[in-house]
Amino acid sequence: MKTKQSLAKVQKDVPCPFCSIHCDDLVIQNQSGKLKVKENGCPISVERFERPLAQSTPTINGKTATLDEAISQAAGIFKKSVEPLIAGLGTDVGGMRSVMELADKTGSIIDHMHHDGAARNMLVLQDLGWVMTTMGEIRNRAELIIFAGTDASNYPRFYERVVWNEQSMFNYDTAKRDIVYIGENLDTSRGKSPTGKKPTHLKCPQDEIGEVISVLHALVGGNKTQKKDEIAGIKMAHLEKLAEQMKNTRYGVIVWAPGELDFPHAELTIQNFCEITKYLNRETRFAGFFLGGNDGGMSANNVSAWQSGFPLRVNFSKGYPEHDLQKYATANVLKNKEADALLWISSFNPEIKPPHAKIPTIVLATADTKLDFKPDVFIPVSTPGVDHSGQMIRTDSVVSLPLKQLRNSDNPSVKEVVRRIAELV
């Protein structure tokens, strides 16, 4: 069980659990339980770390209950359910390990709240594969960075950490980096270098980025394309120039955010990114990089893969894991009334609300999560990296961070609650 720890007043090199680039250089002060980000914060981390620890208690049908009662009520729901859905999955590796155990034992379907984006990537991985890079390589090696359909502004310190970093290893002046944006509604201001060098912006509708990339692919391949002046509103001459840049760079990177490519069959656009990077590697070095998997999405997908053999969207109802990226999406499962109970997990962001599914619902969320409905069971849970230690996997799926405990909370961890439910079913 939980023991109160005497925690240092100021902790350095604190990893931030709140977005998937997991900056780990924060300095955070704990003053009588109230946290303050003293250094290296960003709007997201400051807002989340500095929220006061909310008080609330478990409830059963809206009535206050003890933790033991709530856990046993939750276990009862699982026992009655034929096809439970465990969704949200806003937790760390430890929480996810407990989820896998419970899902296996109860024949549940599992899915993460942000997996619509990740699923687009997974479709491409399973069909084609890719050439990828990591944050450390971009920081030290990238000469050309193409932001395709994203401005990375959901990851506020991305530029500071790996684009406009002052020091880079290979005697390369990072301020000379070529930055290109392709897409619409993008804030390109961060793409301006510290010395004032402006980024290129090739404006086109998001769902036409794929076509732009395939024309670029034809150009870098030396194919004479259509004798058009424009593709998706972008002048051919601009694409020709970019194609030359792509061929001539020593290390290029194409960055996308699968969750921000939100239109039908966006996986085909990602496929275009991966095809062109693969092609470019015949002559030079070029790689992809994606930003995604917030709220523990990367951790959930990875733990699912190593424990079940399949990435997320897995159904254990037959006693063995079945994987289907479309069929086992939360929205589909609920729409088709395939689940008869829902466990929703969200331990990072109080703004995230569980779906109101009209089936027995258990919600594990931060104490200050405001719900639009009364779930059958609500258990306030602590936040990994704030209230307890743990591990999370970064968006590049390579580096994982050791989360720290910064304050004492009476709320249990997802890992503990889900494990206890699993013990009772």
Add this chain to the structure above:
Amino acid sequence: MLIKLSGGTVYDPVHGINGEQRDIYIRDGQITRRPAATVDIDKTYDLKGKVIMAGAIDMHTHIGGGKVNIARMMLPEDHRQDLVSRTPLTRSGCGHAAPSTLTAGYRYVEMGYTACFEPAMLPANARQAHMEMADTPIVDKGAYAMLGSDDFFLRMLAAKKDQEAIADYVGWIINATQALAIKVVNPGGISAFKFNQRKLDLDEKNEYYGTTPRDIIKCLAQAVNELGVPHPLHVHGCNLGVPGNVQTTLDTINSVEGLPLHLTHTQFHSYGTEGDRQFSSGAAEIAEAVNANPNISIDVGQVLFGQTVTASGDTMRQYAGHWHAHPKKWVLMDIECDAGCGVVPFKYRDKNFVNALQWAIGLELFLLVNDPWRIFLTTDHPNGAPFTSYPHLIRLLMDRSFRNDMLSTINKDAAASSVLGSIDREYSLYDIAIMTRAAPARSLGLKNRGHLGSGSIADITVYNNVKNREKMFEKPLYVFKDGELVAKNGKIVKVTTGGTHVLKPEYDKSIERSLKSYFDKYQTIKLGNFKIDDDEIVEHGNGHIIVQPCT
């Protein structure tokens, strides 16, 4: 609890016991001396006619870490053919080329293995590798940290820092990543590939650093030696899979001037250029060199036919190999100024000349290297074949007529160009006990494993003595892990957690000053967060740490 294994036929090479009838006693997880006649025995297993060996040890198997997890994510169609249902005791999962961690643990134990070692742990990815290993039940684990293309090391080498400082860095890495040994993969070549170099010979320079693979191997082999790491530098050499690489491998053996060296998946490094197809076996030359150099050990990386996936840190060679991907998809990654990985699915076909000859070359190596203490049984899981094919491989080694039957089914030209058919040697049970138990334990410095002497950990496998060795090794009668019966007739009967073998070599802590400034300037993680505490490995309750001594 006192257990007696009564009257079995024991193969324990560490004690020179070659098929003698012996009683073995187990108390509190350890093998103990024969107790006084007055002491009650709690449980006796009558094992007359059964074969007893220590639990088997796989010293090179890719069971955990990023590249394996990429393989899992990429290959759902492979897994769908080998789904594993949950039982009241065991969790569900799936097997074949890149099995789930849980299934991998169960299947190793069901096959009589009690320890397996992940040979390619990228320091940048070490935390995840340990998390995956911790989720691999029952068996003990351990990992070799991969160095040689990491920029910190290459900068030191290029700046001609003294050997002692480099050894301090290597010692720091082993401690920080909770490793048991050091591996080098295509020395400097993963870095060179990031600078768009597409090949790198033993004496070819990394264009940026000016270092050669030879420099790197010598330097790391020496550092490992100075730190007292029991396992020699574990080398995945240059030019993997390239016809003619037999010469590179011979040169690599000579490069260390007598220092201990382990050459891994040597089959992929034993290719000549003779014949119409300019692809031939170099196994005889490699075996001769191994026989003549007692400082060298190898594992084979045997190829067996069928679908698998190749997962390697060697981005340079994996890129070159991606044209042969089957199915047609592949992943390559540059990783954190540390290393990289390439994941390429592959199907080895017995009627394909090259694949068939690869199969023969592996077997030639097994049969031409004389000393079973210096050659280990591996398929480089999953690169040559999934580890579940070991019983079949053991039969190929122990049963000459079976081997020749198989030889007659492969590509005719490959069979004709191999000396395999003319080799009479058959491995004995004693040889198998050496190469799958005693020798890997000795090579890794696991003093109380791999044998059956008193005081040893009671990891024990009992086999039915069946003529068909594949059947025999597929489903042992009993498997004991830390003295507990965990599998019976090839089925798990109890699930326990295994430990993680680590080393804590001494080094000069002042190396952290230059490391800290390097991390702050160039890395995307802080030095303190890079290091993995003991707590992190044990806190989930699915493992413990076993610290092995340095020499």
